[in-house]
Amino acid sequence: MRSIAALLSIAWLAGAAPAYACGADALNTSREFKVATKDVRGIGQGYPAMGLAHGEIILTFDDGPMPGTTPAILDILAKECVRATFFMIGKRAEANPALAKRVRDGGHTVGSHSYSHRELNGLPADEARDDVQRGYEAVEKAVYGNAADRPRLVRFPEFKSTPDLVSFVHQHHGAVVNTNISPADWRGQPANVTFERLRALLDRQDRGIILLHDKQPETVKLLPMLLDEMKKRKMKVVVLVPE
Ligand SMILES: [Zn+2]
Incomplete structure (x- = not known):
């Protein structure tokens, strides 16, 4: 007999179509969190609950x-x-379009993280806006083949922005995504060190947005540890979907 988790996986696969089988004890994705980009300027730290x-x-x-x-x-x-x-960083998506598309084909949500990953609050306003725009255009061109006007999620490099940039994102059907659980995997420390930090954060925050970096080799080791820990704590995965 199939487990409930497996049945849920099949239900999801029917919609999103990535062809792989989930493990019987898979953590799974419990629900979509719709972000109404028309009304919501941002989510996470600094924004309403x-x-x-x-x-x-x-x-x-x-x-x-x-x-x-x-x-x-x-x-x-x-x-x-x-x-x-x-x-995604725009210039990285531009350089790796097949991989960018593979992320989307895996059922994941794709957002942009500027074009160049410079600290945007230190740039002239025009240049900063241009970097944000080039960022989502490059990412969307890689992932969807075009940069049509669509609901989008944006995260600023180092979370550094200005009110002008937040407005700019909002005017372009975007919402800003911050974090409240950041184990600092960008430091590149051994996965077990970062994992202990992450566990301590989860002791204090029982819900929220975890920030990780898929360019970090140690994060490849950290991720299964995190997913196991989430199972132990009976935590649920929610996925952002802009609309
Ligand atoms: Zn970054």
Whole structure:
């Protein structure tokens, strides 16, 4: 007899179509979190409360797509039937369009993370806006083949922005996504070190947006540890979907 998790996976596969089988004890994705970009300027720290329930976690990955590591991250997520949001750097998506598309084909949400990954609050306003726009255009061209006007999610490099940039994103059907659970995997420390930090964060925050980096080799080792920990804590994965 099939488990409920497996049945849920099949229901999801029927909609999103990535062809892989989830493990019988897969963590799974419990629901979509719709972000109404017409009304919502941003979510996460600095924005109004999100409406996540106890134990609900949104997984986000920044700075890819990176050929050496992103495929392994995608395989781990696929095995657990977990959907995440990838905030891609425009120039990396441009350089790796097949990989960018593979992220989307895996059922994940794709957002942009600027074109150049410079600290945008230090640039002249025009240049900063241009970097944000080129960022989502490059990512969307790689993923969808065009940069048509569509609901989109944006994360600023280092979370550094200005009110002008937030307005700019909002005017272009976008919402800003921040984080409230950041284990600092960007430091590249051994996965077990980052994992202990992450566990301590989860002790304090029982819901929210976790920030990871799919370009980090140690994050490939960290991710299964995190997903196991989430199972132990009976946490649920929620995926962002802009609309
Ligand atoms: Zn970044």
